[in-house]
Structure formats: C-alpha cells, structure tokens
Amino acid sequence: MSDLMIRVDSLGKCYRIGAQQQRYDTLRERLVNLMVSPFDYLRTTLRAPTEEENLWALKDISFEVKQGEVLGIIGRNGSGKSTLLKIFSRITTPTIGRADLYGQVGSLLEVGTGFHPDLTGRENVYMNGIILGMKKTEIDTKFDEIVEFAGMERFLETPVKRYSSGMQVRLAFAVAAHLEPEILIVDEVLAVGDVAFQQKCLGKLQAVSQEGRTVLFVSHNLGIIMELCSHAILLHEGKMIASGITSEIVKTYVSKYSSQTPELVTTTHHEGAVITQVALLDHQKQSVQVIDYDFPFFIEFEFEISKPIHTLSQWVRLENQFGVSVLFAWLAYQQSYQADNYHAVCEIPAQLLTPGRYYVDIGLTNHRVQFYNQAHKCLSFDVISGDVAFDPNDREWGVIYPKLSWRID
Amino acid sequence: MAKTQTSMSQTNQPVISIVPPQGWGKLASQELWEYRELLWFWTLRGIKARYRQMALGPLWVLLNPIIYMLIFSVVFGGLAKLPSEGVPYPVFTYTALLPWHYFFDVVNFSSTSLLREKEVMSKIYFPRLIFPVSTAIDAFIDLMVAFLVLIALMFYYGIAPSWHIWTLPLYVLFAGATALSVGLWCATIMVRFRDLQHAISYGLSAFMYATPVAYSATLIPERWLWLYQLNPMYWVIEGWRWSLLGIGQPPQPYMLVSLLIVVFLLISGLYIFQHQERTIADWI
Numbered sequence: 001m002s003d004l005m006i007r008v009d010s011l012g013k014c015y016r017i018g019a020q021q022q023r024y025d026t027l028r029e030r031l032v033n034l035m036v037s038p039f040d041y042l043r044t045t046l047r048a049p050t051e052e053e054n055l056w057a058l059k060d061i062s063f064e065v066k067q068g069e070v071l072g073i074i075g076r077n078g079s080g081k082s083t084l085l086k087i088f089s090r091i092t093t094p095t096i097g098r099a100d101l102y103g104q105v106g107s108l109l110e111v112g113t114g115f116h117p118d119l120t121g122r123e124n125v126y127m128n129g130i131i132l133g134m135k136k137t138e139i140d141t142k143f144d145e146i147v148e149f150a151g152m153e154r155f156l157e158t159p160v161k162r163y164s165s166g167m168q169v170r171l172a173f174a175v176a177a178h179l180e181p182e183i184l185i186v187d188e189v190l191a192v193g194d195v196a197f198q199q200k201c202l203g204k205l206q207a208v209s210q211e212g213r214t215v216l217f218v219s220h221n222l223g224i225i226m227e228l229c230s231h232a233i234l235l236h237e238g239k240m241i242a243s244g245i246t247s248e249i250v251k252t253y254v255s256k257y258s259s260q261t262p263e264l265v266t267t268t269h270h271e272g273a274v275i276t277q278v279a280l281l282d283h284q285k286q287s288v289q290v291i292d293y294d295f296p297f298f299i300e301f302e303f304e305i306s307k308p309i310h311t312l313s314q315w316v317r318l319e320n321q322f323g324v325s326v327l328f329a330w331l332a333y334q335q336s337y338q339a340d341n342y343h344a345v346c347e348i349p350a351q352l353l354t355p356g357r358y359y360v361d362i363g364l365t366n367h368r369v370q371f372y373n374q375a376h377k378c379l380s381f382d383v384i385s386g387d388v389a390f391d392p393n394d395r396e397w398g399v400i401y402p403k404l405s406w407r408i409d
Numbered sequence: 410m411a412k413t414q415t416s417m418s419q420t421n422q423p424v425i426s427i428v429p430p431q432g433w434g435k436l437a438s439q440e441l442w443e444y445r446e447l448l449w450f451w452t453l454r455g456i457k458a459r460y461r462q463m464a465l466g467p468l469w470v471l472l473n474p475i476i477y478m479l480i481f482s483v484v485f486g487g488l489a490k491l492p493s494e495g496v497p498y499p500v501f502t503y504t505a506l507l508p509w510h511y512f513f514d515v516v517n518f519s520s521t522s523l524l525r526e527k528e529v530m531s532k533i534y535f536p537r538l539i540f541p542v543s544t545a546i547d548a549f550i551d552l553m554v555a556f557l558v559l560i561a562l563m564f565y566y567g568i569a570p571s572w573h574i575w576t577l578p579l580y581v582l583f584a585g586a587t588a589l590s591v592g593l594w595c596a597t598i599m600v601r602f603r604d605l606q607h608a609i610s611y612g613l614s615a616f617m618y619a620t621p622v623a624y625s626a627t628l629i630p631e632r633w634l635w636l637y638q639l640n641p642m643y644w645v646i647e648g649w650r651w652s653l654l655g656i657g658q659p660p661q662p663y664m665l666v667s668l669l670i671v672v673f674l675l676i677s678g679l680y681i682f683q684h685q686e687r688t689i690a691d692w693i
Contacts, residue, residue: 007423015691028604090534092690093430100423107533114529118458130450131533159461182424 004102005183005214006065006088011097013058013083057083058238061097065231067182070205070215072229072246074222074253076382077321077357079235081218085187088216103182103214106133117161121152121171124160128175142178149200150174177204184208187218202228220355220384222250254290266375272309273364273372276341277302280360280379283350293385293401296350301362302343303373310336311366316346319377321357326399354401355385430687436679440536447535452543456550470551471558474506481506481623491624494656500562504653505622505646507559508580511552512588512642513613518544519592520609523600523689530690537686538679541592545585552581563653571655580648587641587671593678597685621646626658641667 058080065071075081086092088099089107114131115124125146129139139146147153150171160168186205205228209215219225225232225246232249234242234256242252266275282288283295291297299316312335318326329346360379364372441448460467478499485491486498493501519541523530526540563570599605617623620642629637637643644664650657 086690087427090425090427091531093687094427095429097429099427101425101427102423104424114454114533116454116458118461119454123454123457127450127454130447131529131535136446136450 003067004064005067005069006063006099006101006216008061008063008099009097011058011061011084011087011094011099012056013080013087013092014095015055015057056238058087058094058235061235061240063233063240063243065214065216067214068209068212069231070209070217070229072225072232072249073216073218073235074225074232074249075235078237080238081235082187083238084235085185085216085218088185101183104133105183105185106179106181107185108132108176108179108187115160115168115172118159120157120159121163122156125171125175128172129178132176132179133181134179138180146174146178149177149204173201177201177208180213182213184213184215186215220382222253222384226250264375264378266373266378267371268373269371270366271372272307273303273305273312273337275301275303275362275364275373275375275378278360278362278375278378280381289381291353291381291383293353293355293383294350297348299346299348299360299362299379300344301375302341303364304341305337305339308336308338309366309372312337312372313365314344314346315363315365317361317363318348318353319359319361320354320399324399326353326358351403352400353383354397354399355383356397357382430684436676436683441538441542444535444539448539448543448546451539452546455543455547467554470554474503474510474555475558477506477510478503485623492627494625494627494650496568496654496656497566500559500566500568500654501625501650501656502623503559503562504649505620507552507555508584508645508649509617509620509622509642510555511548511581512584512645513617514548514551515545515585515588516591516595516609516613518548519589520595520599521606522592523596524603524606537689538682541589541596541682544592545589548588549581549585559653568654570653571651573652573655573659575652576648576660577652580645580652583641583648583668583671584645586675587645590671590674590678593682594674597678597682600685600689616642635663638663639667639670641671643667 061080061084063071073081073084083092085107087094088101089105114128116127119127125143126136126139129146130136134142147156150167150173152167152171152174155163155167160171163171202224205215205217209228215228217225217229229246231244232246233240234249234253236256241256242249264275264278268274278299278301279287280289280291281298281300282291283297285298288297301314303314305312314331315329317328320326331344331346358381359377360381361374361376362378363374366372481502482498486493486502522540522544523537530537595605595609619637619640621629626637626643626647644658644660644667647658648660651659
C-alpha cells in the first residue's frame, strides 16, 4: 500500500444553524441577553443542538486516492465540494471521521492569496510562494521559470497594484503552478485569464500528474474534469453518491440531474387555476437540469382550470444564485379559459443567461394581478458554458451575459 | 520524482492526519519553527508595505514617541512640575515611552490580526500564531529605530547609561511576553465578539495611566504600591529607567508575582488561541 496517498474515512462536517442558535456578534448583545433572560440564555447555550439545527455539509465521505491519480470532485453548488477541500487544506476541521494524507499538501483554493498591492511583483512572488509552502531557496531556483511562465519580465519591479487584474492572476498562477507538493489541491483556478493562458495552465496541470503527483481537482467545467481526471467522485448534498472512472461518474452526474422529477409545491390564492406539472427541457426536448449556454431551452408547465376564467396570464420568473430576479416573462396576451388541462411552453433564448445556478418561479395571474396559483422555486438549473471558464461565484459577470452585435470602426 | 517515491515508500505513517479537534492538544511551538521562513516574510511584508508609499518613511516611527515626549514634558514636567527623579523630563518620559509604545503596538495589532487577515485565513493554512508573533517582531524593529533617538537624547543631556544596561534585552522580552499574552487573549475573543476592539483602545489609554509612563512611580502612596506593582508594565518601565538612567525601581522579589502572571497569561493565551485556531474559518 505504499502508493496510497490519501485515505478518507467517514469524514463529516457539521455546521450548527437555525433560529435556536443566535449568533452574538457583539459582547454587548450577549451580556444584555444574559441579563434579560438568564435561564433562556443558559438553556440555549448549553443544551446539545437538535437535529434540525445541525447542517451536515459533509457526511460519511470515504475514499482513497493513489499516487499519481488525478481525482475530480463533481457536484452542484452546495454539494460540499468546497468544504471537502477546505478540510484537506486544513482551513477548517472535520466534525467526525478522519483523513490521512501520505505526503505534503499544497492547495490552490484561490490564486494570489497574500498578494500585497504595494509590494513589487518580485516581492509578491516570494511572499506568495512562501505562503503556499515553498522554501526561499526553492523560489530562488525557480524564479526565472515562474516569471517566464507568467510573461512578466518587464514588470517585476512594479507594485502589483499597477498590474491589470489579468496580469495579477497570471503571476499568481505562475507561482502556484510551480509548487511541488506530493498532493496538490486545485479549486476552480482555471477560471482565470484568457483562453490561451488557460490552455497553458491545463498543460501544466497535466504535466504535474504525469510527474507522479496526486491531484484533487474541483471544477464546474465537466469538460476539463473529463480531460484531466482519471477518477472522480460525485457529491450530492454532502454525501458521496458515486465514485469511479471519470467518464462513468460524469454520466451518472448528468443523468441524475436530468431524471430527477422535483416535487411540485404550489400556493393557491384564488381557486380555479392550478399548476399541475413543471419541467425544464433542453433544445432537444430532453428533461435536464444542466443547460448549455449556447442553446435555447424551455420551461414547460401544465395547469388545470376548474371553472371558466376570462382573463388569465402565465408568467415565469428566474432568480439567480445571489437572489437577484434576473428576468420576468409574461404571456402578455390574456385569454379566457374553459375548464380543462392546458400546456404552456416558454422558450428562453440561447446565449442570454450568465452561467450559474437559477431558480424558477411560475405563476398564474389575472389582469388585476391577482394570483391564482404560484409555484415558488419549483425548478432549479445550472447554466454552463464551455468556451469561457466562468467563476460562478464572481458577480462581476453581470446578471445576464447576452451575445450582442458589435461594430468597430 | 524518484526521490519523492523513495521518501514515500519509507513512510507508512501518514504525513498529515486530519481529525476532529480533540481536547486541548499540545502547544505547536515546533510547527511555528517549521514555518519560520513564512514568519519572517510575513513580518517583512508588513514592514515594507507600511513604508513603501510614505515620503518620510521610517521617520513616522520616531514622530509618535517624540510628540508624546513633548506633550508630557510640557504638561507634566513644565506645567505640573512633577518630579522626574533628577533626570531631565524629556529623557525621563521618553525612556518609558519606548517600551510603552512597543507594548501598545503589539497589543493593538496582534489583537486585530486575525480579523484583518481573514481573507488569507479562509484560503490557506499555516499556523495562525504567525499573525500575532509577526506583529511583535514588527513592533520590535520600530522600537530599535526609536531607540536611536534615546541615544541622541542621552548624549545631548550628557547621561551615561548605568552598567545595568545588560538587563535591557530582558526587559524588552518581558514587555514582549506581556503584550503578546494580552494580544493572544484579545485576538481569540475578538473573533467572536467584534466590539472588543473598542474596549481595547479605551483600555489601553487607561492602562497607560496605571503605568509610570508620564509620571514618576515615586508619586504612588506606599500603601497602594503592592497593587500598583502587580502591573507587569510597571516593572518593564522602571527596569528601562533603572538600566539606562540609573533611576527607578531595580528588580525585586515582588516582581516575580507579575512575572508569574505574565507566564500564566501567555501559556493560557497560546492554548486558547490554538484551540480557537482550528475552528476559526467557520467564524470569520
């Protein structure tokens, strides 16, 4: 078993949440509370958290990684990927279980950590390298290589704050790419720079694995995962639901999120019209939960009218992962309906939504804006894009990302 | 590559075991030593960044104690005509201001260090102890710069240091340990209770008047001296005056009491800091 690099055994991370646990951010609040209701205070502070207050961000994770393996970690937002990486890089501790690492770990959770805007490029290369776990002598020998990789020879003595953000990222990645730990943990760092630079980074990561080092890799980009990783695990709501050869796992991932039929919960304000079924279909009319940015897709729903209604309109609203309402689409033209079942389709054009997570609200309303029936967050989906590696948590991309026509004179 | 493999096949023990926090563990002083390069670079980063864009640069370090020296000399020495044990008031108070400012800076910066660096802490692991410890080194460099002014002052007033000067480094260590012990406690608590920040700034200014910085300790009534002398900074400041100017309070057996307090605070501070360190990313 000498080639075993990582062994994870029933690892779990629990966060305490919920209304019961009040977060006291100030000492004063806590003191006031202690004065006002001492017994309540003690009760909530001392008793063990109930099941509802525990959020298991990760539970029962077990797997092994051998030397030279590149393990991809797949899962939707909130599935526990980041928590897992944070535990590996020792930023946070697990609640139960254990992970044994048979080698030094270097993590690239975000490039450029520790960059100081007032220091020069040269100084920051050293600073960043040392934070990432290199020795000074190691940086001395690799310095020229790092600078060449970043293509920054001319700006070494310039304070980093005068760099463009692209330059900063290139320099930071160059440092990180020259780390030589036995285990490398990488999270979405490829989502930086232009396509040419990304290719360079991918090549570097491939070289790293061919040198026999072990890599744990998280990305939303399934294409990159398939290209880089030999094996993968799939996380869903904190649990590991599959592990094995990458192509199999990707298949499982895609099918899992397409076959799943969500439980429909609607709220009725006025009797007479009810949404009975909702679905998300891609351009080939397949039921999906992952949408390709380059293709249109459809929000379909069925509704049942139990008594004749003169004016009824349908609408669809999309909310993004930051809770921002991205678009609201009426069927502007209202018509009267006889009691029957109806089928509605709303087409969302291709190349419109910023890649990321979306939630769908669907509603039935009359002309006086009285709700008949509403399905809140009845669907959720991810828009992914192959050509640009987005950082789904970066709000700089804007709420929509349309392809517009340009003219340059 | 081949080298990596041999080193690995020899070790069947994991290099790193990640387990839930259990009990209080032992102090990770060894780990701090392993990360000494980072400690040095982190300190250097702070110093360089601070002086990079200032026209006067290191002169600001001098300005602060000099201004206080002028104020105290005018108000306490000139107007209130407080005794200064036979030494010119500027030298008398400047000698105390140096260790006091060192203490002040270390407490101030180390207690907020975790909050200031949360960005780094949520992304990468290294012993968090580096933050407070680097502030102690950083402030020590400022102290040495400001010490040059003291030499100039003593030269100007024709005061030769007493032969006790060899004890001065010990008093600097004493001040550092005191400041760090307070800083560690405050940093740990501040992660959960942000408003401690305000309490600290008031507490520090009040504490200065409980320490013979601006005035002479000879003004303290005899019967309160036992209480007054519990303050570790009393011994530090009197020690500076004793070793440099030949006035003030030489070390006494009673000093051991405050020394023990500091040792206790420092060790408990290290423990509580380290205990908190493991869950810190979940709080900030």
